[in-house]
Structure formats: C-alpha cells, structure tokens
Amino acid sequence: MQRTKSVTNSTRDTFNLELLLERLRNAAIKPDAAKAVRIILEQTVSDPAQVISGMPEFEENDVILFEDDTVSIWHSRFMPSVTVPAHDHKMSATIGVYRGSERNDLFENDPAGGIRISGKVELSAGDVLSIGPSAIHTVTCISDEPCCGIHVYLGNLSKVERSLFDVNTGVALPFTDENYNRLMCPADQSILPPDQK
Numbered sequence: 001m002q003r004t005k006s007v008t009n010s011t012r013d014t015f016n017l018e019l020l021l022e023r024l025r026n027a028a029i030k031p032d033a034a035k036a037v038r039i040i041l042e043q044t045v046s047d048p049a050q051v052i053s054g055m056p057e058f059e060e061n062d063v064i065l066f067e068d069d070t071v072s073i074w075h076s077r078f079m080p081s082v083t084v085p086a087h088d089h090k091m092s093a094t095i096g097v098y099r100g101s102e103r104n105d106l107f108e109n110d111p112a113g114g115i116r117i118s119g120k121v122e123l124s125a126g127d128v129l130s131i132g133p134s135a136i137h138t139v140t141c142i143s144d145e146p147c148c149g150i151h152v153y154l155g156n157l158s159k160v161e162r163s164l165f166d167v168n169t170g171v172a173l174p175f176t177d178e179n180y181n182r183l184m185c186p187a188d189q190s191i192l193p194p195d196q197k
Helices: 017-027 033-045 048-054 177-183
Strands: 062-067 072-078 082-088 093-099 101-109 115-124 128-131 136-141 147-153 163-166 171-174
Touching: 017 033, 017 062, 017 072, 033 048, 033 093, 033 128, 033 147, 048 093, 072 136, 082 177, 093 115, 101 128, 101 147, 115 128, 163 177, 171 177
Parallel strands: none
Antiparallel strands: 062 072, 072 147, 082 136, 082 163, 093 128, 093 147, 101 115, 101 136, 163 171
C-alpha cells in the first residue's frame, strides 16, 4: 500500500514537487539508491530560493509527501530553538535543507550503557546530510526562522518499529507521540549530560 499527498504547485516553472517525488521514487529502486537520492537532493537544494518559491505551505511540521515499502519522502519543519528527541530510523536517510539552519547531534552506543554523543553536523540551506540505518540523532533548529527540508528514507518509515532515546538516562523508549512530546525540549535546556556538552 502506498500513501501520497496531493500537492498543487502554482510555480511549476521554478520548482516542481511532483517531478521531484517521481525522481526520488525512481532513485530509491536503483542498486545504489542512497547515492542516487543524495545526488537528486543536492541538485534540488543547490538553489534554496527556487525551492522556497515553489514549495507548498504545509500546516503540519511533518508531512508525508509519498510513502510505500521502498521509500518514504517527508517534508520536515523544525521550529527555532527547539530540539527534537534523539531517535533512530532503522533505514538509510538523506536530508536536504532548503530553508534555515539545523544542528544534528549524532550518537553511538556507549559500552558503559546507553548512548553517547559522537559528533555534530550543522546544515544550512543548500546542504545535504546522509546517515546510515543505525544512526541516532537529535535535530535542533539553530536559525531565527524555521528550518525546512526534504527527508528521504529508504523504506517505509511509518511501519518500522523505531526508538526514542533519553540521552540523560540512556533509556531507549518506543517511538510514540507521547514519548516524543515528553522528550522534546527547548534548545537552551541541554539534552546532553554535563560531561558531553
């Protein structure tokens, strides 16, 4: 079963979301899907103003643009000074940012238990990030305006059993709306233990 959102685009001469979705769907079935998807997103967000001019206005922060068992294509918006909880995807993901800036804190399993921070990556409009299926990360919008991007997952993200992580306790929790909202925090309230700030 596949889910898709009907999108109207009044400025097809500048940015065509339907065409982008078709290109990403075709890339997702190629032998080197992750590389093919990244190339398309790099081309797409290389001109952020063009994407902004043609991207529909979405009411929700997370919108599924297309999803089937091969690929999930989401439009994600992160609000200023908010950090979303640490989470995994259980599949390869590629993020193309076309508005604002975000910081991704990357985590790895800690031999002592729980998870520990392993790196940070800042993305601004025009940047693309690829992460593997075992990656765990948080996202913080670090710009004064919302950070918007196109997120492509190589699988059906809505069907996979994912986890959220309390980085202060190391506890992994089921990915539910209740747990997500409980772990969400303002960016000025560090989600990291004191020794990892």
